[in-house]
Each structure stands twice: as C-alpha cells, then as structure tokens.
Amino acid sequence: MAKNKTVETAVNVEEFIHSFVDNDQKKADSFLLVELMQKWSGFEPKMWGPTIIGFGSYHYKYASGHEGDAPMLGFSPRKAxxxxxxxxxxxxxxxxxxxxxxxxxxxxxxxxxxxADIDISVLEAMCRNTIAYLEEHHTCACRN
Structure with missing residues (x-):
C-alpha cells in the first residue's frame, strides 16, 4: 500500500511562514489563521508535509483499507x-x-x-462543526 505523503513533520511553523510566504498580506493572514485555528481547536500548529499547517489530528480508514492520520483543521498559504x-x-x-x-x-x-474576502465568524463555525464531525466519526487526538 502507498505511504502517505502528508504526515506531521518537525519543521517550525513560524520559520516556514517567514521563508515560504513572500507576500506581506499573505504572511499577516497566515499568522492570523494560526492564531485563530489554534484558539478554535485547542491544538498547537504543526507542519504536515511540506506546506500544510495543521491543528490536532484524526485517524481515518477507508473501505479500501487505506488509512492514515490527518490534521483536524489546517491551511496552506500557497502562492495563488x-x-x-x-x-x-x-x-x-x-x-x-x-x-x-x-x-x-x-x-x-x-x-x-x-x-478580508471571507467572514471570519463563518470560518469559525465551519471549523467547530468540522471538529465535532471528526470527533463523532473518527479517532481523534482530542480523545487521547
């Protein structure tokens, strides 16, 4: 079975943002997302793979037998x-x-x-609903 590419790494989140994000507004938005998602999830930010900043984790298993771990919430400050x-x-x-x-x-x-293009209160509601869904349907770090 194929190995998952998106796994938790030891890369420092703050250093990643400073080195990867070259736009000042995107950098500021990235740090604000880190602050908000950490507050909403209760988990410290961790790097997942080379470019995803994740919070918490859950274990999934598909009917095919493929399984792995993924962040409960996350984002990637991609170029576009x-x-x-x-x-x-x-x-x-x-x-x-x-x-x-x-x-x-x-x-x-x-x-x-x-x-600035989105309603942050709606983002918070989405994040909280997603955490509730994952807690209900998967094995989560929140239960460990």
Missing amino acids: EFSLYVYSPREDNTHLLDNFGKYKMGKACIYIKKL
Whole structure:
C-alpha cells in the first residue's frame, strides 16, 4: 500500500511562514489563521508535509483499507491562494457557505485569496462543526 505523503513533520511553523510566504498580506493572514485555528481547536500548529499547517489530528480508514492520520483543521498559504482544510460534509455546514464570502470549492479544501474576502465568524463555525464531525466519526487526538 502507498505511504502517505502528508504526515506531521518537525519543521517550525513560524520559520516556514517567514521563508515560504513572500507576500506581506499573505504572511499577516497566515499568522492570523494560526492564531485563530489554534484558539478554535485547542491544538498547537504543526507542519504536515511540506506546506500544510495543521491543528490536532484524526485517524481515518477507508473501505479500501487505506488509512492514515490527518490534521483536524489546517491551511496552506500557497502562492495563488490559501487552501483551507476546514470543511466537513455535515448537513449543518452547507448553509454556512452561503455567507462565507469569496471562495472556490475544491475536492478536499476551500480556496480563498485573502482573509478580508471571507467572514471570519463563518470560518469559525465551519471549523467547530468540522471538529465535532471528526470527533463523532473518527479517532481523534482530542480523545487521547
């Protein structure tokens, strides 16, 4: 079976942001996201793979037998836009997207250009709903 590429690493989050993000606004937004997601999740930020900043973790296992660990919440300050890993398929999450702001939906993430384009209170609700979903459906670091 293939090995997971997105695993927790020992890279320092602050150093990663300073070295990887070359836009001052994106850098400021990155540090604000770290602060907010840490507050909402109760977990310290950790690097996952080369570019994802994650908070907490959960264990997943697919019907195919593939399994692994992933951050409960996370984001990546990619060059073109942020990738937010904050959305779960809960029924009570779908209406939140109506008031979220400017975004594009990906297969596993939400893309935004900058934090000023979205409603932070809606982001918080999404994050909290996602944590609740993961706690209900997976083995989470929050239970360890």
